[in-house]
Amino acid sequence: MTKAENEITWKDLEIGSIVTEPGNASQYRTGDWRSQKPIVDKDKCSKCTLCYIYCPEGCIEKDAEGYFEANLFYCKGCGICATECPKKAITMVEEEK
Amino acid sequence: MAKKVGMEVSIAIAEMVKQANADVVAAYPITPQTHVVEHLAELVANGELDAQYIPVESEHSAMSACLGSAATGARTFTATAGQGLELMHEVLYVASSMQLPVIMTVINRALSAPLSVWSDHSDAMSVRDTGWIQIFVENGQEAVDNVLCAFRIGEDQRVLLPVMVHLDGFHLSHMIEPILLPEQKEVDKFLPKNDYPLPLDPAKPVSMGDFGPPVIYTETKWAQEVNLRASKEIILQCWDEFGKQFKRHYHPVECYHSEDADVLLLTMGSFSETASMAIDKMRKEGKSVGQLRLRLWRPFPFDEFRQAVKKAKTLIILDRALSFGGPGGPVCSEIRSALYDEESKPKVVSFVGGLGGRDITVEGFEEIINKGIEISQKGSEKEFEIFGVRE
Secondary structure (H helix, E strand, C coil): CCCCHHHCCHHHCCHHHCECCCCHHHHCCCHHHCCEEEEECCCCCCCCCHHHHHCCCCCEEECCCCCEEECCCCCCCCCHHHHHCCCCCEEEEECCC | CCEEEEEEHHHHHHHHHHHCCCCEEEECCCCCCHHHHHHHHHHHHCCCCCCEEEECCCHHHHHHHHHHHHHCCCCEEEEECHHHHHHHHHHHHHHHHCCCCEEEEEEECCCCCCCCCCCCCHHHHHCCCCCCEEEECCCHHHHHHHHHHHHHHHHCCCCCCCEEEEEECCCCCCCEEEEEECCHHHHHHHCCCCCCCCCCCCCCCCECCCCCCHHHHHHHHHHHHHHHHHHHHHHHHHHHHHHHHHCCCCCCEEEECCCCCCEEEEECCCHHHHHHHHHHHHHHCCCCEEEEEECEEECCCHHHHHHHCCCCCEEEEEECCCECCCCECHHHHHHHHHHCCCCCCCEEEEEECCHHHCCCCHHHHHHHHHHHHHHHHHCCCCCCEECCCCC
């Protein structure tokens, strides 16, 4: 769909609301469910990858320097990465309007 | 030329499903539907019908298997009754909202408890909000004809909806009646191939029944409502085409001596023909009575219905189901609501009867009509009358 989800009218829907574009769930912004976001302290991070492995959303990516950071388009703010981090390098911070 | 045969109605339905060349039958046997699926299983086993027969472990599985089948574009049939329809309940909504044209005969059966295998409309009424097209028939010929029409209506690209054809258990399903079974070439002429537009296909992947968050759910439901309402025109067209080819005519509201009658009796299903005999008798006695038989229950034919009752002074409605603690009969309650805003409308009197296979005779219908006239004149403190209960 080219339209934003809140612009889709009932007439735009396929029969039976069938989805004809494979993998289009990647366009779904789950990031707006979040009330807290993970902030990484790169001085503490050992690049161990545990946050990357435990993230249930699969939204933690490796950056150019080899550090791991959540993609906030998808991150739901569950805080599992912060809990699992053995170096306590991740802090969950309240989202502000 | 069509062949006239003496045949049990259930068997004739299975024969019509064979003629419609169904690809998949997934069903669980339950009285009084058993003979339909039993005969279909025989036809498949004998090689007379080239179809996949899936003997599932429950009705919930039957309807679920039908979803998968219809999603591949296969012509899909099932049948059930009473408790079986209840066990399918949640999957019925999925079939209609995913627009999968599953065709099902519901051999109407009363709901437990106490356990009853006999007929009333409590099963049919409990699924009225599931988004299926619901057609009621009164005799074996109508059952066979409307099973054929159901395939054409449901699979029509402008509709794509599941269809229930309702017929009363035992009173109709187990009767041996003279039935005109069309020739195969007549069926082939009337029923185009099923061509589901977005079938499951690895070469062209689609996802069905996806997650619908609050931002889109309302739009999906409105699309469904618009589509079901719009299907009425296609149903009318189908019946019209059927009438031209087979010379048997069907309408959403069947009118019997209703045009000039002051008093109308509205019935559904197999009891309608008995009620017609009461109408004949009373008209001979000079009484201004007529009958309406509601054939199309969903989508509800508002225009045709309002037109049919326009001149009547009294409308007596027989429901074969009870909405406990509510307005009595579900059909009557919807009809009262359909008439509420009309400037000129008949007085509506509600009867509930014929529950769990209890027969209503010609004399019984006379009694209902006479009592109905009395109530319309004198009024009543009750929401509805229950017919034939022993005090």
